[in-house]
Amino acid sequence: MKRFGLDIWGDDNFFIKDDTVNINYGNRPSLLQITREIREKGYKGPLLLRFPHLIEKQISTLFDTFEHAKKEFDYQGNFHAVFPLKVNQFPNFIHALVDVSKNYNYGLEAGSKAELIIAISQTPLGAPITVNGFKDKEMISLCFIAAKMGHNITVTIEGLGELETIIRVDREFNGKSETPVTPKIGVRIRLHSSGIGVWAKSGGYSSKFGLTSTELLEAYEMLKKHSLLDRLWMIHFHIGSQMGDIAPLKKALREAGNIYAELKKRGALAVEYSQHGSSIERNYSLNEFANDVVYLMQEISKSKGVAEPDIFTESGRYIAASHSVLVAPVLELFSQEYHKKALRLKEENPPLIQELYDLFDTINRKNAREYLHDALDHMESLLTLFDLGYI
Ligand SMILES: Cc1ncc(COP(=O)(O)O)c(C=O)c1O
Structure with missing residues (x-):
């Protein structure tokens, strides 16, 4: 079959x-x-078949798993999630996502101006919008407009320059208003901990993104001076997507948890962490991930004597990757599977060829990896001999 x-x-x-x-x-x-x-x-064709029920399945699994972890540990903070638009911005996907996620207060994350406009137009009022990425004055002004429209929007600053712009826009936007509206403010922190894999450089002390601890204190003072401290609401970290291993994530969670606790004593209300790698070969389950996040945040909060934070996730590929199937017409078959009958061995063969044939003849499940490496090595030698004109 x-x-x-x-x-x-x-x-x-x-x-x-x-x-x-x-x-x-x-x-x-x-x-x-x-x-x-x-x-x-x-x-x-090619045809891309989309199955919205599979988006819903991933969203409900994400929320149910975190609710289960919260119950298990009697965790007091809330769980929220947003979809990072960079992972899929196609209207066919976003409309389906917004439709199937109505019951979860699920929101959208924007990392650019164009994504912010999508988030403002598509997120139901009240569901969270989080804004990451580098922001100019125009983008920050858009965030103020979204807040004025009634959106639950958080601007996460990536550097002190962005905070200065927020303060400037706040003055221009709210200076003469009797009912001032300012978006919530988050800070992206630059952790000492870094991730692993392709996106490892998104985190770590030398990454481009986020505020160092001294900058964080400076940001705190700036917010206090301009009476915006009550808007500081979230800390955000991202140590790289598609985290195949949970150990670096746990380390980062501990570091971020301790920063949260210190800030909490000074006024920050929630912590947003991101994020949950979704590569197929990951060696941890969603269950383990949710339990670790909830447990670590609870442990740090208890030991530092602060309230347990709300938790945010920005899982992207976990939500989107499995919902569609690409059907493509097969025009021609190219194969790398060679059959024994295609081997034109002579009665007597050069030693390297003979050794390759012996590997082929005796390969089995147990020795497969070792024999594959030997075979690749032999192939390399054969091709070098060919280049040099010996065969
Ligand atoms: C800030 C941010 N959040 C979330 C994601 C989504 O990551 P993943 O698809 O691995 O969940 C990414 C990367 O794509 C990102 O840069």
Whole structure:
């Protein structure tokens, strides 16, 4: 029976029937049937099939898992989540996301002006909007307009220059107003802890993003001086996406938790942490992640004698990655699978060829990795000999 690797990527969202992949939802249609019907209408493809129920499944799993962890530890803070728009900005996806997440007060995260405009127009009033990335005066003014429209918006400053702009815009925007409106303010902190993997440089002491501890104290003083301390609401950190290992995340959570506790004593109300890596090969479950976040925040809050913070996550790929299937017409097959009959061995072969053949002949599950490395090494030697004109 064909399996199509479903046990690796399927997560019970699909099943096999009569050698075709079917969707495990509603009237359980087959992908092949759906594709045929679309093609009959004249659309040849490639086709991107989107399944909003899979977006909903990920969102509800995220919220349920954190609610479960909160209950288990009797955690007093709330859990919130936003979708980082950089992960998928397509209207077909965003409209479905906003539609299926209505019951969760789920919001959007924007990292650029264009994304901010999407967030303002698509986020239901009251659901959180968080704004990261570098911001000029125009972008900060847009955040004030969003707050005025009634949005629950938090501008996360990445550097002291942005805070100065917020203070300036606040004066211009609210100077003569009897009902001043200022967005909530977050600070991105530059942790000593760094992540691992491709995005490791997003964090760590030498990363480009976020405020160092001395800058954080300076920001605190600036906010106090301009009577904006009550708007400081969130600390944010991001040590890199697709974290395959949970250990660096736990270290960063401890560091951020302690910064939260110190700020809390001075007036910051919540901590936003991000984020939850969603790469397939990650070695931790969502359960473990949620338990660790809740447990660590609780432990630090207890030991420092401050209230347990609200928790935010900006998981992106975890929410979006599995909701669509790309169907592409197969035009031609190229394969790297060579069959034994294609080997044109002679009666007597050079030693390297003979050794390669012996590896091929005796490879098994146990020695596969070692033999693969040996074979690659032999191939390299053969190609070098060829380049030098010896064979
Ligand atoms: C600030 C921020 N938040 C969230 C994400 C989403 O990361 P992931 O898709 O691994 O959850 C990213 C990166 O893509 C990011 O830069």
